[in-house]
Amino acid sequence: MALHRRICDLCCTVLIETKRSQKAGEKVYTTLQSFLTDRLESIVEELELINDEQELLSEYNRCWKSYQASVTVLDIGCSYLNENWLKREIFEDRDDVYTIYRLGMILWKSNLFKRIDRFLITAIHHTMVGEIHDQPIKRSKIYTALQSIVDIFSNDVNQSISVLKKMTNVFQSNVIQFFESESKTLFRSLLESDLREELQLFVKCAIIYKPAIEPDLCNTLTAHLECLLKNSIDRCGKFNYERDYVQAIWGLRKVPLLRAFADRKELIAKVDHVCVEEINKITEGKEEGNTPLILSRYCHILMLNKPSSENKEITLRNEMKKIVDVVLYLSEENRKSFTNDYFALLKKRFIDDTSASDKNESLLISMLAKRLGSDFQVKQNIEWNETNASNGIQAKCQEFLSDSSKVQ
Numbered sequence: 001m002a003l004h005r006r007i008c009d010l011c012c013t014v015l016i017e018t019k020r021s022q023k024a025g026e027k028v029y030t031t032l033q034s035f036l037t038d039r040l041e042s043i044v045e046e047l048e049l050i051n052d053e054q055e056l057l058s059e060y061n062r063c064w065k066s067y068q069a070s071v072t073v074l075d076i077g078c079s080y081l082n083e084n085w086l087k088r089e090i091f092e093d094r095d096d097v098y099t100i101y102r103l104g105m106i107l108w109k110s111n112l113f114k115r116i117d118r119f120l121i122t123a124i125h126h127t128m129v130g131e132i133h134d135q136p137i138k139r140s141k142i143y144t145a146l147q148s149i150v151d152i153f154s155n156d157v158n159q160s161i162s163v164l165k166k167m168t169n170v171f172q173s174n175v176i177q178f179f180e181s182e183s184k185t186l187f188r189s190l191l192e193s194d195l196r197e198e199l200q201l202f203v204k205c206a207i208i209y210k211p212a213i214e215p216d217l218c219n220t221l222t223a224h225l226e227c228l229l230k231n232s233i234d235r236c237g238k239f240n241y242e243r244d245y246v247q248a249i250w251g252l253r254k255v256p257l258l259r260a261f262a263d264r265k266e267l268i269a270k271v272d273h274v275c276v277e278e279i280n281k282i283t284e285g286k287e288e289g290n291t292p293l294i295l296s297r298y299c300h301i302l303m304l305n306k307p308s309s310e311n312k313e314i315t316l317r318n319e320m321k322k323i324v325d326v327v328l329y330l331s332e333e334n335r336k337s338f339t340n341d342y343f344a345l346l347k348k349r350f351i352d353d354t355s356a357s358d359k360n361e362s363l364l365i366s367m368l369a370k371r372l373g374s375d376f377q378v379k380q381n382i383e384w385n386e387t388n389a390s391n392g393i394q395a396k397c398q399e400f401l402s403d404s405s406k407v408q
Contacts, residue, residue, distance in 0.1 A: 025085030029097065032078070036071075036104055040111040043067070047116050053123035054141075060120060061144045064108075068148070071104035072197070098155075105155035113152060120145065121170060128175055143182045146175070147205055154208040163209045180213070187217055191224045191257060200260035203267070218270055225252060225274040233278070242298035243319070245291075249275055249329065250322045272329070279329045292334050295327055296341035299364060303349060306356035316360065324367045339376050342368070 043063050050056045075082065078100045089097045098106060113120075127142055149170075153163045168176060183206050190199040207214055232248035253271050261267040279291050302320065307313040330338055346365075349355040369376050 025081055025089075028078075028081060029085070032074075032100060033103060033107070036107050037111055040067075040107055044112040044115050047112070053119075053126055056116070056119060057123050057127065057141050057145055060116070061141060061148075064144065064148045067104070067108065068151070071101055072201075074104070075099060075101035102155045105152045106157060109152040109156065113149075124175060125172060128172075128178060139178075139182060142175075142178065143186070146171075146179045147202075150179075150205045150209045151201075154205065167209065180210070183213070184216060184220065187220055188224070191221065196257055196260045199257060203260060203264060207264070214264075214266055218266055221267055222270045222274060225255075225271060226278075228252065228255065229274055229278055242294050242301060245294055246298055246319070246322050246326050249279055249326045253325075275326075275329045276331075279326070280331045280334055292330065292338035293341050295323060295330075295338055296345055299323060299342055300345040300349065303346075303355055303357070303361055303364065317363075320360075320364050320367060323364075324371050327368065328371055335372060335376075339372070 047056065047059060047063070050059060082099045086097055086099060097103075124142055124145055150163060150167065153166045156166075167179075183202075186202060187199075187206070190202055193199075203217065206217065229248060229252050232251065233245060236244035236248065252275060255271075258268065258271060281291075298319075302316060302323075305316070307316050327335070327338060346361070349361075355361055
């Protein structure tokens, strides 16, 4: 039976039985605390009966994964309690209440880990010795146990020393080196998977454990994103290259795994870094390597097509927004090249009378001018003045020809 389901049922019962008041949150919190304590008591009693180190590691990991996953879901389900009741209690100077996830970690440490910590730590060390002597072991077995310890240390009430210091006080150097090495390997594998929640937890634990590891994670993420972008660009179709190229650059920011880094600005910044590096690589003599020209050509293609339905009109607007987002990655020099290419093609559309919609032309120019700033606006004014002057001359010519025909 899933732990979080049973607890959610208990919460619902408490809320139904308790009158609407500030005490309802207290009742839910104490009920959760009591239930988790009882659950942990039953788990630790089973673990204390185990005498084999490898069996203990296996069972400990199994119980941890189930408990940690359930408490994670429970924490999400109790978000209102965390964000409202808890904040009010802390505001009133209570220092013995925590978010539900942290409460779960604190209870795991005090009610379970402390009772088996020596046996568990000894099992980890002995297993590492077996690894050194080439005895077959599951490396994930050690890593999961270590990751759980990092998590409970990071949520400990006593935060007087860093998690890394706590770990080095408990484990020998070979265990610490193993954990850090496996962390980098696991990060690479998680990036290639769709396990966003696992990735989010990993990043949180890894950086809390050792803040200095973040540059290594950034480098690994950068290499992964570069590979993703290269593969996307390599798949760009010959006949829709401009559209596919814009989608490849724009789509990198929408990769689902990046949601796991929502609160890590250093990691999220690597997306922009990869896009900037790729989009500003100009390959001489090759149109596919001239990004300003690719972007201006895609604008040209869009402005030649008149949407035949409301849905296609919405699609066109969305593509225009993508172009504007991607153009922002251009360097200052390449923005100037894009601006020149864009207005050269705009002039061609006006001369050839092939523009499908003056409204869309104006909208795209407005969007680009808003994001690209003064240089684009200056170029726009120059082009408009030249166009108006050309139209004036053309009108006078037409008038002259008309008058000449009347005289004849």
